[in-house]
Amino acid sequence: MAQERTGVATAQGNPLTLVGPELKVGDKAPDFKVSKNLLEQASLADYAGKVKLISVVPSLDHTGVCDAQTRRFDEEAAKLGDNVVVLTVSVDLPFAQSRWSSAEGIDNVIILSDYKDRSFGQSYGVLIKEIQLLMRSVFVIDADNTVQYVEYVGEMTEHPNYENAVAAVKALV
Template identity: 40%
Template sequence: MKKILLLGAAAVVLAACGNKPKIENETGKAGQNTEYTQYLDTLKADNNLKITMGKVPVTIVGKELKVGDKIREVPLVVNTKLEEKNIFEDKNIKVIYTAPSLDTKVCSLQTKQLNEAAKTHTNVKFYSVTVDTPFAQERFCTANEINGLKAVSDFKYHQFGIQNGFFIKEKGLLTRALMIVDENNNVKYIEYVSEEGKEADVDKALKFLENKLLKK
């Protein structure tokens, strides 16, 4: 049974990013208790988002996050000690990339792009949020020299995804999105990617950052 569950989890991430992951997602339905499954069943979409995974429609829980909204400050796991931190406490502009998993073809490419941008814009905080465990995130970041962008995890409770409109109900993953929030955590730019296997427009987001927020 354990082997079947692990294979199922791998298949989910494969469908999400179009390539076999090098690291395990280490989350998903395996090990979920009855109470948690029942809780997931109560979650509803309160948005008109049309998101697909492998061309199959999926449900994004909650409201769609839009420009002008204030992001909900949910603590995230920031290291392999499983320490939680509210990354929104500081007064920095933040670029936040949410994705199903770090180490897959699309996710890996975009994380590396944003990591390079973080080295240029040192006064801006860059984050990647997934439900990979911090151990998987650390392995990926070390192997790929990701040292400008900070990978943080929503694996414990999924509340960042659920409360901000990024949680995929059927898969237990975060949908692919790219957003920029200002010093007061107001959303200034956001893109939800309509198909999980496609890329967010990183160049467009960075141009917005440079022209609209950094040139004041």
């Protein structure tokens, strides 16, 4: 049975239960399986040798914060260079993600879906038990797959600290 963490996250002040471990700086980044589209999967190994900024959002086209978070990291990704990959993970279905990113002009971020088995959510401790969405968070993982930055946003409706996440990436390249 997966670890459950309470008292660490809320949605509009209502308590949430997060499933999975709390990752810390220095931890080895857990592997995961997510969907690139309905037929293709991706894992941590697909981004080997690159610095990875992983932006996690509950749902791309249902909240303004998710939209803003993805746009901000898309803008930043354009400036971070070829040794960095920026991933956005949500449980939105891949065709909804594709439709949203095309409509919004998102082209520097790779958008991935954890809809099938919530592998990413459980491995990174961001799966919300009550609603089966992912809690807003940001992870920076170095080229050797060691976690170098973690932010679990405590309140789902708040923004992550964009500046700190980007600074963590820049310190690695």
